[in-house]
Amino acid sequence: GIQVEQSPPDLILQEGANSTLRCNFSDSVNNLQWFHQNPWGQLINLFYIPSGTKQNGRLSATTVATERYSLLYISSSQTTDSGVYFCASTLTGGGNKLTFGTGTQLKVEL
Amino acid sequence: NAGVTQTPKFQVLKTGQSMTLQCAQDMNHEYMSWYRQDPGMGLRLIHYSVGAGITDQGEVPNGYNVSRSTTEDFPLRLLSAAPSQTSVYFCASSYEVGGLGGYTFGSGTRLTVV
Numbered sequence: 001g002i003q004v005e006q007s008p009p010d011l012i013l014q015e016g017a018n019s020t021l022r023c024n025f026s027d028s029v030n031n032l033q034w035f036h037q038n039p040w041g042q043l044i045n046l047f048y049i050p051s052g053t054k055q056n057g058r059l060s061a062t063t064v065a066t067e068r069y070s071l072l073y074i075s076s077s078q079t080t081d082s083g084v085y086f087c088a089s090t091l092t093g094g095g096n097k098l099t100f101g102t103g104t105q106l107k108v109e110l
Numbered sequence: 111n112a113g114v115t116q117t118p119k120f121q122v123l124k125t126g127q128s129m130t131l132q133c134a135q136d137m138n139h140e141y142m143s144w145y146r147q148d149p150g151m152g153l154r155l156i157h158y159s160v161g162a163g164i165t166d167q168g169e170v171p172n173g174y175n176v177s178r179s180t181t182e183d184f185p186l187r188l189l190s191a192a193p194s195q196t197s198v199y200f201c202a203s204s205y206e207v208g209g210l211g212g213y214t215f216g217s218g219t220r221l222t223v224v
Contacts, residue, residue, distance in 0.1 A: 045212035
């Protein structure tokens, strides 16, 4: 299966700061997605982004499929952004198995 | 409310006991899956289904069974619980197999096997 590496593993920000989270894949992938797991454990789908760039409020994501990576940008961070951010994808041609990275633990402080 | 419903939220089992984790969705999603989440290991796929009557194994299927008799329900059965199955279990669904449109996750079941 594919290997999914996320960096950094941990991140502490002051409220209002910007950050970039990275996701690298070992093989060609499609159906790349970003998730946020809040401190109560709930997983929320942020972006479905197999390629290109999407924006949703203060969050945006870019996937460069040919270079096997994706980036999640958080601007003007807020304490409610705290939690774990996961990227996940399926292997091209391997359709059904969504593989997750180990996540980036983000804490936003006042 | 539309979404994925998991029950129970918490469960403690003794080694060797069996139980079923329930998962139901009301979004008419064809694709459903079960994950377990362990500290430092992200989410790992246990079993998945691409439609009623069709199931397949994921990354860590041993010790678990599934069935998909209806589009709405996808229960996960632990046959003989072991301490290694202590974990948080998530059920997820999506409209299409590849997750087009995104996945919806249930709120999770925290299972402890003693």
